[in-house]
Amino acid sequence: MAGSDELTPFKAAARILDWLEAIGELTLPINLDLVRQMLPTTPFGKGAVLLEPAPVTWGSSEGALVRNPDNPNEWGIFYNAKTRPERQRFTLAHELGHFVLHRDSHASFNCDKESIYTGADTLKLIEREADEFASNLLMPGDLLRQRITGKRIDFHLLGELAKEFGVSLEAMCIRLIKFTEQRAVLVYWDYGFMKYHWRSQSAIRTRVRLRSTDDPQEPLPDTLAADEDIVQEWDGIQMPAYHWCSSEPPGITLREMKHSFPSGNRVLSLLVLESAAPRDFAGSGREDAIDNNKGRRYGN
Numbered sequence: 001m002a003g004s005d006e007l008t009p010f011k012a013a014a015r016i017l018d019w020l021e022a023i024g025e026l027t028l029p030i031n032l033d034l035v036r037q038m039l040p041t042t043p044f045g046k047g048a049v050l051l052e053p054a055p056v057t058w059g060s061s062e063g064a065l066v067r068n069p070d071n072p073n074e075w076g077i078f079y080n081a082k083t084r085p086e087r088q089r090f091t092l093a094h095e096l097g098h099f100v101l102h103r104d105s106h107a108s109f110n111c112d113k114e115s116i117y118t119g120a121d122t123l124k125l126i127e128r129e130a131d132e133f134a135s136n137l138l139m140p141g142d143l144l145r146q147r148i149t150g151k152r153i154d155f156h157l158l159g160e161l162a163k164e165f166g167v168s169l170e171a172m173c174i175r176l177i178k179f180t181e182q183r184a185v186l187v188y189w190d191y192g193f194m195k196y197h198w199r200s201q202s203a204i205r206t207r208v209r210l211r212s213t214d215d216p217q218e219p220l221p222d223t224l225a226a227d228e229d230i231v232q233e234w235d236g237i238q239m240p241a242y243h244w245c246s247s248e249p250p251g252i253t254l255r256e257m258k259h260s261f262p263s264g265n266r267v268l269s270l271l272v273l274e275s276a277a278p279r280d281f282a283g284s285g286r287e288d289a290i291d292n293n294k295g296r297r298y299g300n
């Protein structure tokens with residue numbers, strides 16, 4: 001049974017951030033090289049050596065953490081040098097997460113983007129934990145909250161924050177959904193179909209539900225997501241919320257923003273809804289658990 005002293009990804013990242021703060025190094029973007037050098041001097045890396053990360057170019061792998069077969073105390077991190085810098089940072093933080101959380105139970109970790117969907121359950125779990133560690137380490141909640149409280153949420157702000165924290169826009173959007181107090185929904189489209197959607201806490205509390213089409217879900221009529229002529233809409237356009245949400249009565253509006261990635265095949269929709277009173281009724285909880293079930297790499 002998991003006790004309260006169990007080391008969770010969140011707690012591990014928080015401890016590391018505390019240590020950085022104690023030496024006056026809690027600055028953005030988080031200095032991962034410093035973290036790597038520091039870890040073996042902390043209880044999280046006792047007796048181990050964490051070598052300098054090595055860039056490699058290989059197939060579908062994002063990164064790996066590997067124990068030296070000749071020296072079990074020595075660990076090496078490898079990362080895909082062909083990906084964008086912010087993606088590499090996320091991968092490095094992810095591998096540091098395996099080092100802190102999982103190295104006692106595994107000798108090597110080979111991390112690709114899809115294993116979080118298709119891997120065995122234990123594999124999915126440790127991949128998700130390493131991702132959670134990475135986002136907590138790279139985007140400390142307190143620092144993010146300071147920057148979004150009272151601010152108008154749009155892709156301009158998110159783009160600035162992504163740059164400041166040294167993460168991808170997508171990673172920052174997912175993190176925002178966790179921390180914003182507004183009713184917000186993030187939808188990720190992959191080749192025209194919904195790959196996932198996440199709701200903020202207040203969206204969950206007020207039972208915001210997207211209108212469903214077929215499975216897999218396609219963009220809804222009268223939304224920017226469905227309008228192929230609109231490639232980017234970073235400020236957002238106000239519209240009746242029921243265009244998107246079956247849960248919202250007429251009169252409630254939302255602001256829809258759209259960001260298309262350069263490849264054109266991946267699109268983020270961000271919805272910020274007018275506030276509403278929490279809705280509570282019997283049977284709640286079950287369906288709300290769906291949001292995070294699919295898991296998701298944060299580092300795209």
Ligand SMILES: [Zn+2]
Binds near residue numbers: 126
């Ligand atoms: Zn991994």
